[in-house]
Amino acid sequence: ETGVTQTPRHLVMGMTNKKSLKCEQHLGHNAMYWYKQSAKKPLELMFVYSLEERVENNSVPSRFSPECPNSSHLFLHLHTLQPEDSALYLCASSQTLTSPSPLHFGNGTRLTVT
């Protein structure tokens, strides 16, 4: 069983809806990440948090809004999404922000925007 849990596993939403993705890590890590995985494209880093502070915001549209209330939880709030936002959203955590600390991923949320 993964130490990083994401809910929901699947989400279908209309372009006018507001929804949130949740991520929880049980590994005692200090850093958490959101990645987007679209078909036939490499994983795209969206946001990075270290000790609840955002340290990276990779030119992500404002319709994606992250929240990190504590070092174990990470949210991605979604509103007025576009069909091209349909993708697998992966949450990850790592012990620190530097090598050799690998990322530990959750199972992802498969998002479909209709």
Next chain:
Amino acid sequence: AQKITQTQPGMFVQEKEAVTLDCTYDTSDPSYGLFWYKQPSSGEMIFLIYQGSYDQQNATEGRYSLNFQKARKSANLVISASQLGDSAMYFCAMREGRSSASKIIFGSGTRLSIRP
């Protein structure tokens, strides 16, 4: 700028054979780390192996080993005695040690299919 290249979009290998998945990278930072991940159809990304740029020996983890050729900037993953459960997408990734420490960038992946 960081860059990771995986030139093999797909590979078919007979069960029990060894397989090499290619990865080349580009960085101007002398300190960096290289990672390999496996992604089965379930979607979870599974960490396999890590190689640091200053490590003197090639990394090994069970049936996985990393053929690290620093001068050529390549970090190929070798899977020995392949099994049906090895069928998955495999991603090479890199994080620079000093600048952009928070960024781990990924290659486009190689889909490995093991034939019985």
